[in-house]
Amino acid sequence: MKKKILIALAVILVLAAAIAFPFVRYMWDPTDTEELFRQNVAAVGYGNTVEAALPQTELYNTIKFHFESPLEKGKTEKKAIILGYDGCRADILAEIDEANSGIAALKNEGAALDLYYCGGVNYPELNTQDTSTAPGWCSILTGYWADVHGITGNDITKTMDTKTLLTSLVEDKLADSSAFVTKWAGHFSRDNATYLDEKKYCEDNALNVSFAKCDNDEATHAYTMEEIKKADCADFIFTIYEPTDSTGHNRGFTFNNPKYKEAFKQEDAYALEAINAIKARPTYENEDWLIIITADHGGIGTGHGKESIQERMTFAAVL
Numbered sequence: 001m002k003k004k005i006l007i008a009l010a011v012i013l014v015l016a017a018a019i020a021f022p023f024v025r026y027m028w029d030p031t032d033t034e035e036l037f038r039q040n041v042a043a044v045g046y047g048n049t050v051e052a053a054l055p056q057t058e059l060y061n062t063i064k065f066h067f068e069s070p071l072e073k074g075k076t077e078k079k080a081i082i083l084g085y086d087g088c089r090a091d092i093l094a095e096i097d098e099a100n101s102g103i104a105a106l107k108n109e110g111a112a113l114d115l116y117y118c119g120g121v122n123y124p125e126l127n128t129q130d131t132s133t134a135p136g137w138c139s140i141l142t143g144y145w146a147d148v149h150g151i152t153g154n155d156i157t158k159t160m161d162t163k164t165l166l167t168s169l170v171e172d173k174l175a176d177s178s179a180f181v182t183k184w185a186g187h188f189s190r191d192n193a194t195y196l197d198e199k200k201y202c203e204d205n206a207l208n209v210s211f212a213k214c215d216n217d218e219a220t221h222a223y224t225m226e227e228i229k230k231a232d233c234a235d236f237i238f239t240i241y242e243p244t245d246s247t248g249h250n251r252g253f254t255f256n257n258p259k260y261k262e263a264f265k266q267e268d269a270y271a272l273e274a275i276n277a278i279k280a281r282p283t284y285e286n287e288d289w290l291i292i293i294t295a296d297h298g299g300i301g302t303g304h305g306k307e308s309i310q311e312r313m314t315f316a317a318v319l
């Protein structure tokens with residue numbers, strides 16, 4: 001009897017392991033090396049190298065310059081959008097589906113596609129802020145690293161000593177309105193949210209800045225599409241898609257993970273739909289659009305926040 005019980009338990013364990021294997025096999029991927037990462041990055045065809053990667057804070061300057069520069073002849077209004085891929089590694093772009101890709105669409109129109117870095121300093125120097133969501137997006141939106149904006153990691157509320165472009169563009173009358181679209185409550189929807197004070201500041205000062213908390217990525221995309229299709233859509237739209245981050249945490253941030261590749265292709269397809277909607281606007285020919293697709297950080301294993309090249313290296317397509 002005892003032998004039969006042990007055999008039954010062994011069978012159960014084997015079956016359980018077989019069922020669980022597809023879900024856990026990429027959570028710790030020993031083949032996810034720096035060498036493989038660099039090989040895949042090289043295959044993407046970036047305009048620069050890891051060593052020459054740009055600071056993600058530079059995207060702030062790109063957007064600010066866009067709104068401050070004179071309108072071209074025939075243009076009547078400045079507009080810009082950031083389509084953010086949360087937790088999207090720079091090497092996964094080697095898996096782009098050319099026919100259904102926002103990044104490919106921008107690149108085909110002459111967009112600059114370059115490597116950027118998060119974490120405060122470029123790899124391999126030790127990062128000065130977490131390679132995580134709040135520090136990454138905050139550095140892009142304020143143009144500063146954490147030594148100025150104070151967001152060294154998640155779950156820290158930013159003071160109003162530094163304002164994001166969402167607020168400053170409207171307050172300085174460079175834009176009539178802006179919109180922040182996301183599903184993650186850590187941005188502005190819980191007690192220790194990053195932009196909790198900034199949201200209140202905008203409300204208290206009656207600034208035309210909207211903060212939309214969506215239930216999921218499908219709702220985030222639907223809200224973004226609805227905003228784009230408005231006759232007088234927000235002049236600056238900041239949308240964050242999270243399939244890569246969610247999948248990375250649940251199944252593994254690695255180029256070898258087919259689920260991570262699927263997640264990337266999903267958000268890249270969302271971006272293409274958004275870009276096509278922008279071009280379909282009846283007023284598009286009279287509008288001067290800046291379109292940016294970028295990421296806040298990468299990932300390794302099932303996490304991020306530390307110093308590896310897989311976590312530190314991001315990207316941006318700018319048109």
